[in-house]
Amino acid sequence: MHQDEDFSIENITKIEGHASLDLKVRSGKVESCEFRVTESHRFFEDMVNGRHFSQIPLIVSRICGLCSSSHLTTALEAVEDALEVEPSEQTKSLRRLSIFGEFLKSHSLHLYMLALPDYLAKESVLKFGEKEHHFIHDGLNLKKAGTDILTALGGRPHHTVNYRVGHVTKGPNSEKLVAILKGLESVREKALETVHLFDSFAAKHPFERKTNFVALKGKNYPLMEGQAIHCSDKTSVEKDGLMQHLQEVVVPYSTAKNAVFNGKDYVVGALARIALNKNQLHPEARKALKGCSTKLPNKSPFSTNLAQAIELVHCVESAIDLAKDLSPRNEPAPKIKPKACSGVGVTEAPRGLLYHSYTLDGKGFITESNMVIPTQQNIRSIELDLHDFVPTILSKPREKAALEMEKLIRAYDPCISCSVHFLKVNWT
C-alpha cells in the first residue's frame, strides 16, 4: 500500500449483513474512514407502531436471525416493564436458558465459520483442507448444542415461537431437557479447546487502542434481567436513564451517526462484558481465562474473539447448571389488562448491549418505540480503530492490508442486518 491511497472494500464478506469500507490515506495518515452500511432499511421502529403488544416479540425477533432470542427477550422485558407484569421464575429461567443457547449458536458460528478462516489464512471454511476439516465439525457441534436448546425450548433454532408477554405457552418436557444436557456435556471439552485455539491466535495481533467498555450489570453474568449499565470509566446508569447518557453524534467524515456514552467513544460486546463482569463468570470460565496466555481485558479489539471463546465456556457450564435445576410445568397465561404506559428492556445480546423501549396506549397498542442495537454502538469504535490501525499496515501489499482491515472489522462480529434499521441515517 502507498502513503497516499484511496481505498475501498465493497461488500465485506463473512459478516452478517451488508457493509463496505471507504478509506482515504494521505501521507501515511488516515484522512477519512467510512464504514458504510449498504443494507436496506426495514423500519422496525415504525412497523411495530400500531401493533398489539402481544405481537411485538414475534415481530422484533425478525430484526436479526442470529440474535433473535435477545431481541425477543428484550422486547418482552420492555413490555413487561411497561405493563408491570412479573413473569414466573420458570419463565425467567427458560428465557435465560435460551439466551445461553443463542450465545452458543452465535459465538460458535462467528468463531468457527467466519473468524477462523482468517487466522488459518483460508478464503473460507469451504476451502478447509483435510487438516482443518475437523474445525467445521467442532463449530457445528458447538452450534448444535446451542440450537438444540433453542429448538427444545422454543420450537425452532431461530425466531422462537412460544415466548409471550408474561409467560411461555409451553415449556420443554423432561426428555427434551435430558437431551439438552447430554448435548451440552458433549461439547464441554470443545468449548475449552476453543479457548486454547483463540488464545493462540490472540497473541499474534499486537494492535491496541484505548477505549471505554460498556456493559449491563446484574446478579448473574449479565446476559439479561439487568437493571444498571456500567462503563469502564466507573460511571453507571439505571436502565430507564440510558438514553440520557447515550448520545448520537455526527462525525464529519462519515455519513452515519455514531453513538457515544457520556460523551466518550465506547465498545460493547464480549470484551466489554469480560472487562466489567469478569468475577461473575462461571468458575470454569474463570479458570479457563486464568489459563490463557493473553490477559483479558486488554486494549486489543482482536481479543474479542478470545472473549467470545471464554463466554462459550461460561454459557455451556451455566446452561448445564440451569438445565439441571429445571422441571418445567405448564403454567397458565397471566391475565393482562392493557393500560397507557411505557417501559424499557435492556439485555446483553451476543454482540453487546441491546435496548428496547415501548409506549402503549390504553388498549394495548404500541404508539412509540425505540431500539438501540449493539453493532450500531460499535461502528464508531471500528472506525477509530481503523484510523490507528491502517498506518501500521501500510507497508503490506494492498490485498494483504485489505485482509487485515477486514479481519479487524470481523473481530467485532458486526451484525449489520439488525443495526442498520436503527441508524438514523440521512443518505441524501
Added chain:
Amino acid sequence: MPKKLKAGFYSLACCEGCEIVMFDLEENFLKALDFVEIVDARLFNGKHPGEKLDIAIVEGCVESEVDKKHLLEIRERCKYLVAFGACATIIGIPGIRNALPKEIQKKLKRKAIIPVKDKAFPISAFVKVDALLQGCPAFTHEILDVFVKLYHGIVPKLEEVPVCSECRERENPCLLFEGIPCLGPVTYAGCKALCPSERAQCIGCRGFTEDGNFEALRKKFQEMGIPKKEIYNLFTYFNPDPFTKKMEEK
C-alpha cells in the same frame, strides 16, 4: 449421475435468519456439499462475480433500487431461482410497512436509500421464481429437499395443504377452541404445525394458501371476541392483507 449444482446464496433486505438456517443442516450440510458447490456466498467469502449458476437462493425482500438491481442481475445468471424464506416468498415481516398510514410512509420514503415505490416487495414481484422455500426462517428439511430435487431435475411445487392438516397429524388440540386466534386453516403446511404444537398460534409465516376461506376465519375470530383491529393485525403479520387483496406488482 448429474453434475454438481453450482449454487449462490444472496440476501436482500432481511434478518439473515434463513442463511443461518443453512448451518442448521449440520451433518446434512456437509452431505449436501457432495452435490452442491457453493460458488458465491457472502458468508463463505466466495467472490465469483458473473459466474453462471444452476441455483441462486435469494433471501430477503426488495426495499430499494439497489436490491432490485441486484436481484435482476442474479436472475440473469441463474437457471433456477429459489426464494428463501418468508421475506422473499410472501414479503413477511418487512411487509408490515406497506400497510402503514400514508403520512408515515412518506416519512419513511425520505429515510430509505432509494425506495422502490416506497414499499417492500417479495422477490416474485420482479422476477420469475422457480421454487419456494417458505417459512420464517425457512426449514432445514425443505432446503435439503429442494437441493436434492433440483439435482435430479425436479422443480419442486407447492402442495396446497393447510397447517391444520399437520396439526391433526401431531394430535394437537385445536387452539381455536381455546380462544387463541390461529391462522393454521389458511396457511401452507410443511412446518409440521410447529407453532400450534408449542401451543402458540400459527401466524402465517409460510404464506396464505390460495384456497383459504379467509372470510369464514375472520367470522370465527369475531365470534371468539377478538377486537377488529387485532384481527387486522393478525391477518397482516406476514402476508399482505387477504381482504383488500395483493399489493401492486411489477
Added chain:
Amino acid sequence: MQQNFLLKKEKLGEFLTALSKEAEVFVPSLNENNATCFLPYNSQELYLAERTQYSPKKILSPPLEKEFIFRKKSSSFEIEHLLDNKKRVFFGVRSCDTHAIKVLDKLYLEYFTEDKWYKAIREDLTIIALQCSKPCENGFCQSMGTDKPVGHDLLLVEKEKSFFVEIASERGEQLVKKYRDLFNQTNFTKPESKFKCSKELETTNLKEILDKNFFHKKWKQEAKKCLSCSSCTQVCPSCYCFLSFDKFILNTGDSERFRAWDSCQLKRFTRVSHDFFFRESRESRLRQFVMHKLSYFQENFGFPLCVGCGRCIMVCPVGIDLTEIASTIRGDSK
C-alpha cells in the same frame, strides 16, 4: 360354555407392563398438549373416561409411511418392500374404532386385492376393546349400529373395582391363558351398558335422500363456513384416502416411495394434469366427505363409512355437523 373373567383394576398396570414386554402396547392417554390419543404404554396414566379425541388409525395407516426402497444397481433397480411386522396390542379401543378397523380390513384385506403393508401390521395386532358406559361428546354410534364392538380379541367392561373380561377370539383366549394369574374367573354375565348417545342420525333411506339432494342449498350454506382445513378427515377413524410419492435419497440414484394421508377436503385431491380440478368448489368437496361417509361407501360395501364416533363434529372449528346436514336435508325432502 364360554368362561368369563375379571381383571382387578390394580392389576391393570401389571397386565399392560407384561404385555409391553412382548409387544408394542398402545393405550388411550393424554399427550404433551393434553389431547387424548393412543400412545405407547410407558406406565403413564390411562384415559378411560370416554373415547379419545384421536383414534388409533395412525398406527394401522400412518400419516406418512415408507413403502418401498428402490435401490439403483448399475442399470437396473432392486425393489425392497418395507414391511412393518411388529407385534402390537391396542388396549381400550372403543366400539366405534373397532368398526373403523373393520372398514380398513375390508378395504385392504378383502377388496379387489390385498395390501401387503397393511396385512403385515394387521396380522400381529391384538385388540382389547373397552365398552362405553356413558355417552361421549357428539357420538351417535347407536344410530349407525356401531355400538357393539367387532373383530376384537377381548372385551372389557368397566365395573367398580375391576374390569369384566369377555373373550371374543382365540387370540384373546390365548392371552388370558398366558396371564391367567392376573385374571379371576367369574360367574357374572356381561353387564349391559344402558345409555343414549348424545346425538342421533336417522338412517332409514338416508342414502336415497342424500343422492336425490345432490344440489340441495344446504351444501352451499355449509361450504360458506367451511375452512377446508381437512381436520375432519384427519381425525376420522375410517377416512382412508392416501397418496403416494417418491423421493430421492440425496444424490444417489436410490429412492423411496412414501404413502401419506390425503384429504378430499383439499383442492389438490382431484387435480389432474393441466391443473384441472374435478371438485374445485368448497361445496363439492364438503359434499364428497358427507356423501362418501353416508352414501357412496354403502353402495359398494353395504354399510356406511361413518362409524358414528362424532370426532369430525368435535374437531370442526366452525361447527359443521354431518348429522345436522343430513337431518336438514331429510327435513326438506319430506
Added chain:
Amino acid sequence: MKELSLTTPALAEIVEVREDTKKIKTFTIKYVDRQKQKRFHFVPGKFLMVSVFGFGEMPISLSSSPLKTDSLQLTIKEVGVITHAMLQLKKGDKIGLRGPFGRGFPVARFRKKNVLFISGGCGMAPLRPVIYAIADRREEFGKLKLLYGCQNSDHLLFKEDLKKWGQTENLEVLLTVDKCTPDWKGNCGPVTTLFNKTEINPDNSIACIVGPPVMLHFVLKELKKHGFRDEQIYASLERLMHCGMGKCAHCNIAGKYACIDGPVFNGVDLAKMPLEEK
C-alpha cells in the same frame, strides 16, 4: 419366479423410444421377467401404473395392439414432474409397472355395429388398441369413423397409423386442429365441428370418447343432439390416481371408482354421475 402382488411394481425395460411429437413419446416396453411378459394380455382401454423411480407413479393407458403381447407400448405426454422424467428415459432404462388395471372398452359388444371414435389430444393413445382390435377383424364390425382433434398439426399422434387407417375400407378418418397453420389443409376448430363434416347416424352405433374433460362435456352434448342414447356411449375418464385399485379413493365418482369401474364408463353410468364430477 413368484407372481408379485399388485402393490409391488414389476421391473420392465424400455426397448424402444419413438418421438411422436415434441412433447409426446411412445415407449415400447418389455417386462424384465420374461414369463410375466408372456402371460401379459389386456383389454383395450386398460391402464398401467407406471413408476419412474424417484419421481413417482402415474396411470398410463396401454396404447399398443392388444394382439401383440411380446411387448407393450405406452404413449406419454409431458405435463409434469413424472411425465417429464419419463420422457428423458432412453432405451435400456428400467421402469416399474403395475397392472393392468381398470375396465376397458367392451369390444365384443361392438360386433356388427358401427363405431364412432372421438378423441382429443393424448386421448388417441387408449383408442389405438381398440381400433387395432377392430381393424384386425374388420369384417365383424360395421362402419367405423374416427374423429380426432388436437392443438395443431404437429401434435397429431400415430401419423402412420392414421394414414393406414385412412386407407382401410369402411374406416373414415377425420382430423381437425384447434389452431390453423398454413401447412394444414384440413378442418379447423374443436372436434365437435367435425360432426357437421360427416354423416352421424345413431342407429346401430356405438360412440367411444377419450379426451380432456372439457372436450368430453361438449362431445356428449353433441352426441345427444344427434340422437345417441346413453347406452350407446362409452367414455374414458381421467382422474388423479395413486393406487389403481380402488383404495386411495382419489378417483371416487359418486359410488364408482374410475380405476376399477372405469376408466371406460358406459353412458348409463355417466348419466348417473353428478355433472360437475365428470
